[in-house]
Amino acid sequence: MAQPTEGRAPAYIDTSKASIARVYDYALGGKDNYEVDRETIERVRKVAPEVNQLAIDNRAFLIRASRFIATQTSITQFLDCGSGLPTAENTHQVVQRLQPEARVVYVDNDPTVIAHGRALLEDNELTHFSAADIRDPQAVFSDPAVDGFLDLDQPVALFQIGTIHHFEDSDRPQKIMADYVERLAPGSMVAIAHFFDPENADSDLARRMEQVFVHSPMGSGRFRTMAEIQGLFPGLEMVDPGVVPCYRWWPDGPQLGPEDAVQRCIVGGVGIKK
Template identity: 80%
Template sequence: MSQPSEGTTPAYIDTSKASIARVYDYALGGKDNYAVDRETIERVRKIAPEVNELAVDNRAFLIRAARFLSTQTSITQFLDCGSGLPTAENTHQVVQRLQPESRVVYVDNDPTVIAHGRALLEENEFTRFTAADIRRPDEVLDDPVVQDFLDLDRPVALFQIGTIHHFDDSDRPQEVMQRYVERLPVGSVFAVAHFFDPENEDSDLARRMEQIFVHSPMGSGRFRTRSEIEGLFPGLEMINPGIVPCYQWWPDGPQLRTEDPVQRCIVAGIGIKR
């Protein structure tokens, strides 16, 4: 698959530093990435050949979560934080196929997403994009696009899928999620997928992957423990089966192949504000 030429890159996109969105794009088989982004995944691949499964399982959870919420709840408003580059089966495509009038706002301040993704993510009248910092809940929720397009007095589905593991501890991720929960009304749901340290025989793999991600050109990718991830759902009622590896969260069918250890190092869950 051909990759973009650095010579044709817009001047405001820095190709000397990996972009989280472009790294995910590469892991999912996309073409909107550069050598520095591919380097991050290839470094991790040396110790975890199935590293792409982190991105694949993360994306598959997003699709199943969106489908679940569209069929099993009355929610028709979605706030997708850290949306990344458009790929097959984006949030709005899933939910609007099932509930055509569902409204989706994508939030991402990655320059590559702003440059290449905005037009594709605003492909119909019920979809919007805004460039805000998802680490700042009040900035996101007070953004004019969010305020004008969503009714924040009615339940919202907030997606933080594959995002919070890129927050440093200094970003206080639990406090960030606490603020989102405080601001959104009763009945809102919160879906999170996060790199995971299982604190068992897979911990060594998780921590080795973390060291490579954090010291790669991307510079982030924390593998947090169960108690740390539980703190991302403050006071919420967890939907069964709770926080589990992404591939185990209501899969589309029976598991016919043995999972790779990498797949046990990313978990997901959905909580409801009662």
């Protein structure tokens, strides 16, 4: 797989520090990453050889949640926070194939992602991009790319897929999500995928991965408990089966292959604001 060279990196990209978006890109087999990004995954691979499965299941959950909302609800507005780098089956591709009039706003302040986000604006008038900080709901909702494009008085599907586990506890992630939910119109839906500490035999694996992630060049990746993750859906009515390992949330078919322990260390769920 061809990889970009640091010597050709655009001036606005700091290749001395890993980017969350580029680390995910590498884990998914992409080419928009640098040595410092690859180092993060390779460090984790030493304690969890199947680490790429975290990114794969995270992405698959995004696709299934997008398809579910586009086909099973009347929501046609999507706010994808921490969208990351474009790959196969992005949110707008999934939902606009099913609901051609669907409007999608991606939010990400990673310089590499911003460059790709601007390209999206050229290709699709129903897909916009915001460079707001997803840790600041007020900044997100007041950005003209969001407020001027989505009708925030109507239901919105809010995605935080693989983002909140990069928030430190000091960021008060439950408070941030309560702020997001408060700003959403009734009928809105919230989809979250998050690294998970099962508090059972797999807990040691989760905590070993966490230690490597937070001490890697990326510097983040918290594995939270079920109670902590459920607290990210304040006052929402959960869609069955609730918060479960991502690969078990409305799977496309039965699990025929072996289940990796890593797969039990990332969960997802979708809640509805009544």
